[in-house]
Amino acid sequence: MMNAATVLQELTAFMESQPLVSSHSHRIPYEQLQGKNDLFNAFVWHSGSTLISAGMPEEEYERLKDLSLPPETKWQLFKPYWERMQYTAYGRAFLLATGRIFGIPALNDATYRQLNDKFIAAYASKEPSYYQKVLGELAKVQITIWDFGTLRTPENYYPAYRFENRRVAVCDAFLTTRTREDLEAIERVHDCTILTFDDYLETFDRVFQEKVDGGMVAVKILLGYLRTLDFAPVTHDEAERVFNKIFARILPNPGYLAHQFDGPDFSEAKILQDYMVHRLFYLANRYKLPVQIHAGFQLGKRTVEEFGDPKLLNQVFIRYRDVKFVIMHTAIPYSYDLAVLAKNLSNVYVDFSWSNALSPSMTKRFFGDVIELVPIDRIIGFGDDSATVEGTLGEAIHARAMVSEVLAGKVCDGYLTMEEAKHIAKAVLFDNAKLLFLGEDTPKK
Template identity: 30%
Template sequence: MRDEKLFNQISESVSPMPVFDTHEHLMHEEERRQNSLDVFYLFSHYVASDLGSSGMTESDYNRLFDQSIDISKRWEIFFPHFENVKNTSYTKIVLESIKDLFGIEELNENTYIELSKKLEDTKKINWYDKVLNEKSNIRHMLNFIENMPGINNQEPQARKDMVAVKNFEDIICICCMEDIFRLEQKYSVSIYSLKDYLSLIDRVFEESADTGYKVLKIVIAYFRTINFEETSLYDAEIVFSRIFKLKDYGFFERVDFLSKDELKPLQDFLVHYIIQKAIAREWPVQIHTGLLNGNRGDVSNTNPCFLNNLFLKYRNCRFDIFHAGFPYSQELITIAKQFANVYFDFCWIQQVSFDLYRDILNLAIETIPSNKIFAFGGDNFIVECTYGSIKKAKEIISGLLYRKVSEGYFSFEDAVKLAEKILYSNPAAVYTVK
């Protein structure tokens, strides 16, 4: 039988705790105000992959956001697929957010119009302040919007609670002369050699630091393996020079390019180079591992064990390894237990599966030193889902800690201290914010 007094004491201690959110993709609020915000906006991120997996066609999905189609017709397209994904944690987060933020107990044919109107009304107030600060008690957030599709203004946001995250994938993942031309135009430079290219990276680091970036994020797992082998400057130069020998530069829509396998030595060299630059500036390095958003991703590329050589070589780098490595969570737990410079980050996992989040967190608590665990990152484009995610994460943490106290694993005081560390103090210390 559950000890209600103890359970409530733990829940009431955890619920109001401040949060350090290690990962979001929130566009500028002014840009959000310029978008059409109806019910389907709430299903435009993670639930979209479940809708696709359930059988919804891409054309039908795109029609949900076609404002020239009456909303009732779009609901008719949406509803049968909605019924198929109501069971997933992705959808549960959306529904929890709708209930708490808009007072709508159930999303159905009688409430979707009301919800759409209430979403539009959020444009009239400082909605981010209300959701992120008042409702979620997020004190600091690492916001990654650079090179993200669907976000127009990718400059750092002028919010005291947000820290900008830098990304170099557009520079690392070149494959043809069109990419070189694009970067020359973007940065007003001439690139003739790898030396020129490295000078550009140096310049971008310097300018990024001046404009507020303080963290490096590597998301190349979406495109290739995260096995970044040691590569010499000579071998990298050979690959780089081969790009300049390609014949077609985009004339008549023909572009010659190097394959992923051909490019790997150059990309590996560049990843090592930007990590070294991040270390010189004392920037922590975030790396995507595990599950890939969307459909048809190759998760075999994302095993955190591929990163072992980086952890060994760059001992002065603070590596924040994302998404609990899932489905390679036990591997990442083993790595985080062994390496002082590797931190275990649960961002996104509370949305993937509630039970998965609880079970991995339980294993991490029993295995990894407590200062190495980061319990929350929403990883959302949709601010309402950030609220739903932190609420659910705190509920799961409270339930797990109640169990650990009941079993005698923790005292009440130690359980509460642990919750505060994994929700706020641990990432705050690594990212050196106050």
């Protein structure tokens, strides 16, 4: 009879030594925060949206970012909302991180000043030693797949890129073109004249290839924030008809701007968008790039829950059978739909990025079930999906605990041996993501 505490201890120690690949991150480079961060600003980057969901008015939220305000004033603004949200997983992750980094695992009247001083001091140095400590020594994140709207990456970061209008310049937002002005931005930046729909498609193909040559390792689709994931298989002619409406809009005379930024309404624009999304899948197939698709829960206000439903991608998965689709955030709350899709379709990956930040216990239950349902090579167990190193560390602590606790349970049940459990841990936290995004190459040093 195996002793449960000993099994968990062995797996926890093993997990602590394992490096991580973060499948998805928006981590702000150190230089952008150096000399410009404090406790409250860091918290806004960590989870401002949870403060808003706790009822914080937006004007107050903006004031938290103001580095010239004294900490006492900010604490008075922050405290009532922090008290409501502190038990959410985002709250817990922040405290886990501050505990591990600064030895202060509490945020209250007695600790906020000291914690604020620690944050200011950590970000004061010219050298990014604080990032090295948190990411390298504490979180042990070795490789990051970075969604930051750029191909210029820090060391050991590899870019995912989007072709839509959030975080990426209009000139690259081929999926969401809706106005004549959008087309003009594409022409201007990519130095071309677009006279027909086919010119437009050719330009997209060329820009896509330039991004591949520039180091893009994955394509990201975030359209689930704007619409459902039913990317209908529209014909070239149908898409061209919408494109022509955008293209042929009479340019306003100087001084007469009434029609500037006019475009078809969404029901029509969707036809062109669907076509472009299929074009993107076609190109992902050509260049053998994985496609990361946001599914499930959306961050922020005025979100529409049904936009996240990954079942609507079923036909896409079948049609593009050689494209690897990485369905993100375990598609919470559609996790079991995703698991069932991934069970049958060998090109569908279950990605755990961000899940622990939403709910570690929900994520843990799902992880235990998904191991039983889905072949192991298609489980991507960690992605911080955070703008901060503190958030990255919080997510890393949760992910390691999730993997060790679930696997320890399965070893004690006799479902797995200890050796198998360690193999699974390495696969889901490192090997699978490295192979998926970087292929057989060893990461650059």
